[in-house]
Amino acid sequence: MGEVGGVVEGQVGLGVGAAEPAEAVAELLTDPRAGQVRECEAPDCVLLFLPAHPRRRWCVAGVCGNRARVARYYARYKDV
Template identity: 50%
Template sequence: MERWPAVELASTVRHDGDGGVADDLATVAGATRWIREHGEPSAGDLVADERFRLDLVELRQAVRALFARAVSPAPASPADAHRLMPAEEATARLNAAAAREPVAPQLDWPADGTPTANLLTMEDDPYVRLVAALARDAITFLSGPQRDRLRSCTAPRCVRYFVKAHGRQEWCKPSCGNRARAARHYRRQRGEGGD
């Protein structure tokens, strides 16, 4: 399964298990935990501060607004569907975050190996590099073919976006599928209709 850091960033808004919404980036400690678990390998020793946390939250807002646009006309995530920033503003924020780190592609082609491309940066600030890398990942994701597989989970109380892995996938996780089937069964038992 392909890893998309931008999708992981969008998933820092999630249901809390009690019918509410949890935010993994609500605190500096939460942002530090997230970057250590989901950031680039070089982010392992980073400790977030409030400015970096706010940069991540702002980038996430832009990504979630653009994800809502990508899944349209299907409904956006209910976590923030009522307060999404306009697509033009989200695009501008995403592009500005990516531009914070000027990079140049560099070719590495060993005599007995396969050529690879790496990005060379002159940016010293690891926080800027991480936010820019997440923004570049979002740009790559949204401009690539995988965007057509992006979905908003429709399970009760779920607020995540996910990349559809196979043709019949309807929910982000099996537990969401179980919750959706249980809700549908409950509606049927009460005579409220449904599928």
């Protein structure tokens, strides 16, 4: 058996590439702010985020937040 991409052939495991996200998840779950994690309010977004401000609603305001603002604007003025 040889080593391929940092993983020994024939072994079942996470591999090298999964270590960093696994550490981030473990750090988040042990963080006292874990109860503050929110889902992005954009209808087509599946991301979770830790808000820096209590009124924050989107994972990335410049992307998801902008889409929501544009949609509200369009809904308000499309019949005018």
